[in-house]
Amino acid sequence: MLEKINYALFALLNATPASPQWAIEMAIFIAKD
Numbered sequence: 001m002l003e004k005i006n007y008a009l010f011a012l013l014n015a016t017p018a019s020p021q022w023a024i025e026m027a028i029f030i031a032k033d
Contacts, residue, residue, distance in 0.1 A: 006031055 009027040
């Protein structure tokens with residue numbers, strides 16, 4: 001479950017190089033959890 005969420009966020013960030021900083025920080029936080 002969590003791996004799928006991480007993958008989805010990773011794909012989303014890759015699709016948008018100009019992602020908002022909060023989205024990047026959220027993805028990193030979830031990945032570390």
